Amino acid sequence: MLYKDIDQNITNDHKALKQSIHDFAMEVLRPASIELDQLTPEQVVEKNSIFYKTMQKMYELGYHTAMLPEEVGGIGFDPLSQHIFFEELGYASAGFAVAIAVAAFGPLFAAMSGQPELIGKITLPFTQCKDVSNFSCWAITEPNYGSDNLAVGTDHFQNPDIVQQVRAVKKGNEWIINGQKSAWISCGPVADNAVLFVNIDPSMGMSGGGICLVDLKQPGVTKGMPLDKIGQRELPQGELYFDDAVCPEDMMIVGPEAYSIMTSATLAHANALMGAIFTGVARSAYDLALQHSLERTQGGKLLSQHSLVQHKLFGMFRKVQAARSLSRTAITFHLTTEVPDKKFSIAAKLTSTYAAFEVANDAVQLFGGYGLSKEYPIEKIFRDARAGLIEDGSNDILAIVGGNQIVKEAE
Template identity: 35%
Template sequence: MGETKPAWPYVELSGFDAGFSEEERTIQQGVHRFAAQVMRPLGRELDRMPSENAYAPNSPFWDFHRELQKLGIGPGIEAGVEARAAARLESLVVAELGWGDVGLAVSAGAGEMPIRAAFASGQKELIDMCAGKLGCWAATQPDRGSDGLLLYSQERFPGSKGNVGNLYAKFIGEEIVINGQSSAWVSNGTVAQVALLDIAADYGDGFHDEEGNTFGCNVIVPLDIRGVSRGKPLEKIGKRPLPQGEIYFDNVRVPRRFAVATRDDYPSKHAMAWAHAGTAMSHIATGLARAAYELALSYVNQRVQGGALLADLQLTQYRVGAMGARVEAIKVMARHVAEYTKISPQPHPYFTASGKAYCNSEMFTVVNEALQLFGGVGLTAAYPIEKLLRDARSMQIEDGENHLLFMHYGFLMTRLNRFEAWGQS
């Protein structure tokens, strides 16, 4: 009898996946084509441009957003979809965008934040204000970055009050008056047409409650009104296709009805906004890890060293195997976080934050090892892996520095054990 060889395993674009519906596969393949044909070329072009030119009205940055609108994967794509299926659909779409270019992927996600908030509010005026416009999410300030992530008074230094920051709102009658500046890390900040502000607020009796927690608000603000100005876009080590920079507010006045979260419902909506952002960053890390892994696989199957392909050397196979396991683990963690956040009766942004930190830290290990397999040529601009390493490094800090996010998750778990008896034997 002849020798029977085992069949190669079934894989999808995203690796060791199975059970996709035809609709899911069609959507994934469509976004993948867009990522390959539009995002990668434009991302590489923008990466090499000085920031003063990269986001000008006639730049490739706007070509990306015009083509993205044609793709039809905006906020409404999950409408009517069961929560578990919506989480998987989200993972397929956002991971493919991350595979294409992480900077442009974040620009796309941040660009939707105001209109997502407008849809959630149900206010037609706000929906119309945001429709067809590029948005941003202004949630950090020069002196209030990670402070904005604190949800519990016990996490602050004893006796201290929550940080108000230098961008804040005052509610006066039927108006909201906004003063100060955002941080330079607001994605799309220098070019956005509308903003979702996530800032401290004074409702007439100060900025703090009796425990020293900061009152806050979410306000949708058009950025073409009097009192709004911008800083210059940052020159950065990585994610250069993503415009980031300050927004300044000088006695900017908007109607009170532009607020989509105020004193009572702000804490829950603030938490869910961070959870949504952290989930998206986990999916984007999934795509970047896979992109670097695929580049490394192709290279080791072409590069001859010592008379043999690198891919035929056992050490290379070990390294590629360890990388591949991480790629799959990152994907699974990101999907788990997305599913839990969508279907849990009580999700929590600190768990989502742990997913972001895990996926991004493991992703960096994969990208760094991928470049190492390229050797010296990986350090040159002739190969795209060096750009991916710079992008990956930026993501270790963006949307919450990883150590800080693990710290929040650790705080949550110690309190669950102490006060809810979770994990007590």
């Protein structure tokens, strides 16, 4: 590892954790992600594909429980360890880092509900399982409502003309669900259950939503073809269709009264994770560029000996450092505060994903023609980083949501 960690809070245990996760990620996740990058989306999700085999290895190590506290069987990482974990996974493969995070979304929501029955039904079987048969996902984006679903806190979140299309209607002691989630649901094609964001009260616009845990193996659910996309191709994505799907009463864990708060908290959590993952992506691109500049000679000397290259490398280093500092602060704040505050996580997500994209872009440039070749991992990292500017909310919309919050708080 060329990149030194100067965080004063890092203990020897953190350093050992970082090394072990880094080694695993580079030995297992990086080669698997490169192999999957060359496959069709259908091949990625075939049973026994390298996607499943790699996820299986992470489950065996208990990585699927990285976000869960010890009381419910999780690893019980402190906030800094969580950051280290996701940064190192992101370093090797952004797609696998996202996959292992969303795999735990249902169990995480059940744990957050604090309801012992839900924890017993959803969280404990997940933390106790050591095989990849138990997989969740986060289903919020819809074909016609992408950014609108994340505009929480803004006035248009209350506009009754802008309403989620997936609807839940109460019948007796069950919720009946109809509608479609978009092709962007990460791990949708492989998930057994979903944290599903639905509309309950259309008169409240987007804010009249609900959050429920839905079994995706029931007859009322079908899945679309896995999506073909530019980057993070190791991360399968696809639509979910609900046709009179059933959700038991106790699985609707948030109703319209708390929907905006919980959507805000979910965004704060997801964006904090993205900050850590894309710090790893940025660092990975920086390391490759530095290494290449130490090996490639042009103009009679190594690239690294040209002051223009040193200038460029320092700009890249600065961006990685800024991304890491802010995303560590944001994840620590988010995991230790009782009242989630999304603007810090959004700031971290934007800083890290822009850093990853800009550093990867500079790295491709430093590689010259080799940077465009599939023989080197930098072109994949560049494509992966590009997806990060839209993933978990388009950066432009997230900035509007964060800016809107700042102004409202100041008024």
